[in-house]
Amino acid sequence: MLQNNNTSVLVGTDACAPALHVMEELLKVVQQLSATHDLQAVMDIVRHSVRELTGSDGATFVLRDGEFCYYAEEDAITPLWKGLRFPMEICISGWVMRNRQPTIIEDIYHDDRIPIDVYRKTFVRSLAMVPIKTNDPIGAIGCYWSKVCQPTAEQVQVLHVLADTAAIAMDNIGYQESIASQARQLEEAIDGTLLTVAKMVELKDPYTSGHQRRVGILSYDMACELGWDKKRCEMLRRAAIVHDIGKIGIPGELLTKPSKLTPQEFGLIQTHAAMSYDILKDVNFLMPIAKIILQHHERLNGSGYPHGLTGEQILPEAKIIAVADVFEAMTSHRPYRPAPGMDAALEELLRNKGVLYDSVVVDALVRLVKEKNYCLPE
Ligand SMILES: [Fe+2]
Incomplete structure (x- = not known):
């Protein structure tokens, strides 16, 4: 066994078939895998083995999640994409799964299939990727090198x-169930983060406490x-939960001012839509949440x-949040005024139906x- 910087390396001498010691190690891995009962253990064994047996600088374990590639696990000299999802059509593991064949890329800077912006921040220069289940791929395993090299x-x-x-x-372990549970955990974590962010906004404007959450529920329904x-x-629903996040940049006394706002003050409050966009534009939500909120x-x-868009220029999601926003605001009390009420809210919406x-x-x-x-709900 040769020692590399961060991992042990097992390489054969014959370029066409694994050497005996590699075969022995592989057999041990197969035995370990056959004794595992959960997906995490399978991924852990595979990512370690890939690096050890190929001597590569990194390995990823990718799961297919509908039309997305989920980079579920990795073992690498510096972090790659663990926990991220990319659309099938833009990543190389998606290519491998869609084409049901392995690929070797000697230099990622000379291959059109590589999303260079995603790779530029990493150490990767060369890679090899194979599908898991060639006939009907459920994932892919990749290994990466920091220098240009041709895998043997x-x-x-x-x-x-x-x-x-x-x-x-x-x-054997029913991996689909495991993927579903991982996805659930991830979604719960995203929800928790968004609700926390929403509460931070509401700390500045306690009069509207719960407004974003209720607009989220109503938009969903x-x-x-x-x-x-x-x-x-x-x-x-997630977009609606943080639709006013940009208010975090508006002075609290303005948000809670009980009297009529001056045109300048109103102009300042209006900037919250663009500020919301700025805060969220770089977060990968698999949906244009920032644009919807804008x-x-x-x-x-x-x-x-902020842009005076008309009709079809406005995203359908934004049209729903707009109606939910008005309805929720008009059916909620504020310390400086009673709630106009449900009838008044519906009247306002029906009067301006097709106009605003x-x-x-x-109608929905x-x-x-x-x-x-x-x-x-309250
Ligand atoms: Fe708003």
Whole structure:
């Protein structure tokens, strides 16, 4: 066994077949994998083995999650993409899974399939990637080198054996259940973070405490009423939970001012939409949450802000949040005024239906309230 900087290296002398000691190590790995009962253990064994048996500088274990590649585990000299999801069409593991074949890339800077912006921040220069289950890929295993190099046939062979063994081990443990539970945990963590952020905004403006959360619930329910698929409804709810996040940059005394605002003060408050966008624009939410929030004060006829967008220029998600925002605000008490109430809120929305607010969205809310006795939770 040769020692590399950070990992031990097992390499064969024959370029066409794994050497005996590599085979022995592989057999041990196969035995370990057959005795594992959970996905995390499979991924841990594989990522360690990939580095040890190929002598590479990094290894990733990628799971297919619908149309996304989930970089579930890694073992590398410096961090790569653990915990991130990328659309299948933009990452190399997606290419490997869609084309059901391995790939070797000697120099990532000379391959069109590589999203260079994502790789530039990493040590990676060369890579090899194989699908897990070639006929119907459920994931991929990759190994990476920090220098330009051509992986040997033996190294690729080792990757194939590990991928095949991982596939069997994953079948044995019912990996789909594990992926679902990991995804649930991740979503719960995202929700927790967003709610915390929402509360931080509300600390500045306690009068509107719970406003964003309730707009989130109402937006979700309206999207369901419109027949949107559950995932899209869920992402909309998340966007709505932080739709006023930019208010964190507005002076508290302005947000809570009980008397009428001057035009200058109102102008300052209006900047919260663009500030929300700035805060969230670089966060990868798999949905244009920042753009949706930027548009939540736009109105169909172009009278909204910040850009005076009209009709189809406004995202459907932003149109729903706009209606939910008005409805929630008008049905909630404020210390300086009683709630105008549900009837007044519906009247305002119906009067401006098709002018300020999207007709289909307003109709969905009216159906919920009038026909289904919808009530917003406290
Ligand atoms: Fe707002």
